[in-house]
Amino acid sequence: MAHTPYPESYYAASANAVPPRPALQDDIETDVCVIGAGYTGLSSALFLLEHGFRVTVLEAAKVGFGASGRNGGQIVNSYSRDIDVIERSVGPKQAQLLGQMAFEGGRIIRERVAKYNIQCDLKDGGVFAAITAKQMGHLEAQKRLWERFGHTQLELMDQRRIREVVACDQYIGGMLDMSGGHIHPLNLALGEAAAVESLGGTIHEQSPAVRIERGANPVVHTPQGKVRAKFIIVAGNAYLGNLVPELAAKSMPCGTQVITTEPLGEELARALLPQDYCVEDCNYLLDYYRLSGDKRLIFGGGVVYGARDPANIEAIIRPKMLKAFPQLKDVKIDYAWTGNFLLTLSRLPQVGRLGDNIYYSQGCSGHGVTYTHLAGKVLAEALRGQAERFDAFADLPHYPFPGGQMLRTPFAALGAWYYGLRDRFGF
Numbered sequence: 413m414a415h416t417p418y419p420e421s422y423y424a425a426s427a428n429a430v431p432p433r434p435a436l437q438d439d440i441e442t443d444v445c446v447i448g449a450g451y452t453g454l455s456s457a458l459f460l461l462e463h464g465f466r467v468t469v470l471e472a473a474k475v476g477f478g479a480s481g482r483n484g485g486q487i488v489n490s491y492s493r494d495i496d497v498i499e500r501s502v503g504p505k506q507a508q509l510l511g512q513m514a515f516e517g518g519r520i521i522r523e524r525v526a527k528y529n530i531q532c533d534l535k536d537g538g539v540f541a542a543i544t545a546k547q548m549g550h551l552e553a554q555k556r557l558w559e560r561f562g563h564t565q566l567e568l569m570d571q572r573r574i575r576e577v578v579a580c581d582q583y584i585g586g587m588l589d590m591s592g593g594h595i596h597p598l599n600l601a602l603g604e605a606a607a608v609e610s611l612g613g614t615i616h617e618q619s620p621a622v623r624i625e626r627g628a629n630p631v632v633h634t635p636q637g638k639v640r641a642k643f644i645i646v647a648g649n650a651y652l653g654n655l656v657p658e659l660a661a662k663s664m665p666c667g668t669q670v671i672t673t674e675p676l677g678e679e680l681a682r683a684l685l686p687q688d689y690c691v692e693d694c695n696y697l698l699d700y701y702r703l704s705g706d707k708r709l710i711f712g713g714g715v716v717y718g719a720r721d722p723a724n725i726e727a728i729i730r731p732k733m734l735k736a737f738p739q740l741k742d743v744k745i746d747y748a749w750t751g752n753f754l755l756t757l758s759r760l761p762q763v764g765r766l767g768d769n770i771y772y773s774q775g776c777s778g779h780g781v782t783y784t785h786l787a788g789k790v791l792a793e794a795l796r797g798q799a800e801r802f803d804a805f806a807d808l809p810h811y812p813f814p815g816g817q818m819l820r821t822p823f824a825a826l827g828a829w830y831y832g833l834r835d836r837f838g839f
Contacts (some may be wrong), residue, residue, distance in 0.1 A: 455788020
């Protein structure tokens with residue numbers, strides 16, 4: 413049987429030690445079968461186990477193999493489309509409920525880290541950096557919007573203030589969110605997997621779900637076994653493939669690229685980011701960066717629609733890093749990798765149920781670290797019969813990409829080109 417290892421990344425190279433998790437080779441029964449051992453699946457499993465469910469998690473490769481173990485590691489609140497956009501689409505009542513949940517994912521992460529003693533280099537503080545006056549105006553409006561929903565750990569920064577937290581000349585101001593922050597994303601996933609197992613849950617790696625047999629007691633088939641369950645949670649996101657055809661039509665895998673420098677040393681690292689906050693700019697095609705626990709700069713950006721792997725990741729991302737930090741021109745890049753996230757046309761997550769017993773959440777659209785942890789809680793609530801918050805997400809309108817799967821990539825790339833021009837020229 414094929415064995416799928418982690419991709420070569422800084423996160424895989426610095427991952428905490430974990431026990432082997434053998435592939436499923438039996439026919440078993442459980443209350444809930446979770447497909448995918450990323451953040452959505454692990455968060456769902458943890459909440460369900462804490463409420464007495466028997467849970468089996470199937471992972472096609474290794475825990476955190478997908479976006480959960482490859483992302484920029486930034487704890488960013490709200491959704492890829494903010495609450496005001498949601499309000500215009502669905503009205504104030506539904507938006508109020510979704511707005512109340514918009515800042516919950518980061519709290520869940522911190523609760524998990526504390527409760528289960530997860531070693532993942534958790535740091536507080538995230539900066540949204542404005543390059544233009546228009547972007548600064550957007551941050552001022554965003555602060556007012558978030559404060560409407562009780563989120564008050566925010567500080568607007570002028571040009572002088574932002575230079576105190578990031579040594580980059582591009583920015584005219586920004587906003588600091590002290591409930592934001594950053595983590596080693598793969599170690600967070602590995603710690604959550606260990607927590608799942610500590611509560612009696614089972615995780616089978618190298619066990620892709622190849623077929624779902626639907627019905628009153630659905631069965632998930634793997635190459636060497638099968639799981640009969642009362643409920644299924646589909647949490648494969650960009651790595652689900654065509655296992656559930658209904659979910660593939662309204663989403664598109666996209667790739668983002670990340671590089672990691674050699675260790676910078678305490679002095680240079682502190683000069684770049686004195687408070688060790690993470691940063692993302694306000695462009696549509698944004699750049700994001702932070703320091704690792706061993707003082708490397710982790711820098712990401714760029715989107716490849718359709719999730720193709722670029723031939724030379726460093727050639728794409730290093731110029732972006734040097735534009736922000738020209739003082740790093742002689743610094744070596746030790747790691748470069750790509751990872752896929754799942755994009756929806758609305759940029760909002762897709763949540764729902766197929767039949768009576770197959771639940772799903774997908775399509776975080778680049779905003780997944782916090783949302784996925786919330787999603788796990790919301791899915792677990794729905795399985796326990798508390799569906800109000802689940803329904804608030806499930807009722808969001810979603811549409812297929814124009815032209816179907818064949819044309820979704822060029823249409824999305826054309827849109828990105830347009831917004832890239834807006835970023836460049838400030839209109």
